[in-house]
Amino acid sequence: MKTITLATSDTLQLPLRQPVRAVVTEWSKPAPALDRRPVVLHFAYSIGGGGAEAMLMNLAETLDSAQFRTVVVAMNAKPWTHQLKRLHEAGVDVHDLESTTYLNPRTLARLHAVLRAERPDIVQTWTHHADLIGGWVAWLAGVRNVVWSIHCREIHRNPGDSDGKMAFFRRALGFSSRFIPQRIISCSAAAIEDHEAIGYPRDKMRWIPNGINAERFVPDVDAGLDTRAELKLPANAPVIGYVGRLHEMKDLATFLRAAALLQTRVPKAHFVFCGGVEVQLGEVERELLAQLPQRQQVRFDSFRADPWRLYPALSVFSLSSRTEACPMTVIEAMSCGVPCVTTDVGDCGRLLEGIGQVVPMRDPVALANAWEQALQLGATAREEIARQSRQRVLDRFTIAHAAGQYAETYAELVEVKS
Template sequence: MRIVFIITGLSTGGAEMMLLKVLERLDRQRFAPHVISLTTLGELAPRIAALGIPVDAIGMKSGLPSPSGFFRLVQLLKRLNPDVVHTWMYHADLLGGLAARLAGVSAVGWCIRNSNLDKDKTKFSTRAVVSLCASMSKWVPSRILSCSEKARQVHVRYGYAAEKMVVVPNGFDLTRFKPDGHARSMIRTELGIEVDTPLVGLIGRFDPQKNHAGFFEAAGTLHRRMPQVHFVLAGQDIDMSNAALMQAITQEGVLSNTHLLGLRNDIPALMAALDVLASSSYGEAFPNVLGEAMACGVPCVVTDVGDSAYIVGDTGRVVASSDMTGLAAALEELLVLPPSEKAALGERARARVAAHFEIGKVVQQYEDFYETVLAHIR
């Protein structure tokens, strides 16, 4: 089966990394993949190409689709003549779905990876694209894959075709993300802190949905109760040149206890070094960082957004969205657990990932999805 994957871009992000994981494990005896980025190749393109998978970039500017770029996409799809087109993220769903139809491809699958469409958290242009997709969902895609149950519910309320929706969670490689005592000491040496220093992490790009300001509100509260705790953050634009981030840090008085690492390529080691992972987000669908931390035996404290509570289950703590006082209290609760109880919690977290979100099982669900898309052409 020839499958063309169309995604908005190939920079490092949750959706992009999940696409890479699917491509790494897709049964190449059954499926012949080809990837198209609507914008640029980004840092993930070489990793995809190294798998022997062709990658093309249309060259559209982010947030500004062009008629000429859309025409190039249609022509490329005509030349590739795929059996199935699978689009990832809203702009790719809209433009890739239409281009596939114009190119004569009837088997189209969409992919939804967001669960918060609130007006004050989501750009107007994004909500406009979602509205267009909702109206087109009745006839463009054969099936729509949502990475979380909450995202499915949100989009059905927005007008998406409920009968076409399928939920497939994100998946995690337990051979790559695993407990690692060496990483714990190595990362602490890099940060210049003692090996027994409590370390709370927030891993993710700087984005309004991630609520970094709220995280530091919680960090400030926790710091006043447990001044020995340090905070480590990594992701795009997570560095000292970010004025808004630095203001939040200094305002809460935690500058000397905070480490901003920017983009990293050693996330498994960074996750394994943590005592607790925090997620302060206003909106998520299925945050990869939770499964990655849990696979490393690290418990998580999360806001109740998207499928976060379901992912964590009874292996961490869940607080209401925007409740940063509650987030601080839950972080403290886990940090002061006796070592044996904390270790048991971490073991349960890893076991939950193995049972529900192991990457091999998840990729099999993606493969079943493609078979279904092809079988239900309308």
């Protein structure tokens, strides 16, 4: 694999108008001669830190390399060293633009230069900002097979975005969706309806649920005990866990209010937040955290390179989100056989139908009650939930199944030789 950095201060200085050259890292290997495989180039802000990024990683690792050559272009890949290693091991080429701003002229020029150098047959963009910016740059670079991705039900507001800017962004997405993408892949059935409402053409949209590596996410008692010891959690304590960004859409205020209720009934209850540190919480969330009856029984852990070792440490996995699409973390927890409780948003009800609990959003009482019920399950009931949850993942939500559907979509756009 080659990691390419274009015209950066600490590598090779080139005027942007000159031909693209590459700075090749120690992971480099020569490209195969006369490679006739269609090139699928993915453009995303990052390769870690969220569900869309996790799905991108899973797809890049799994897509049939005999059928397609995969290239990943990220705005900012450098912080995600574990993900870079995984892509290298999968034989995926990575270009890091080393930028934090989509609309920086140098960033746009670098992206355009990579597209002209790679000459992809298909460009797939990930999340709304990458869809709009990456889609237009790909179009200007002469790429007509553009695929957009939907991984949330609403368009997220960045800090400082005004109502006017958000309204313009929605209109720009709706307008551009009519002719920039040839296909629009949504991981969520519910999100398709939301995006059709802002102008996305229904006939371009295809539902492909997220998929995970079920051979990696497995029930593992020993891994769970090791992780509990690492996080200084008692081996037999009830533990409610959350995995994800500490973002306002996750409504962690409701989660913490429910935690306070549960700790008054189950004083030994512990909580784990994986995906950030306490200082990243909002002011309201920090106040609620400080008021917990057993504040010392709450742990924060950054995004882990081995989340499959965290889930088995949990008694219950839970989301309190006010909006979701098809949350990857729920599928991962199910594959590990962990009982799940979520709010009734996005495709959560579809994922957990008959084997988990969904509660109304912004209802801490209902959430705490559902946690308590899950903690009271007997061994036999927990084993049955674990069996059914994992089987559902194996039947419907493996990355092999999802990658096959992506490959079918790509094959519709380019002639693929077997």
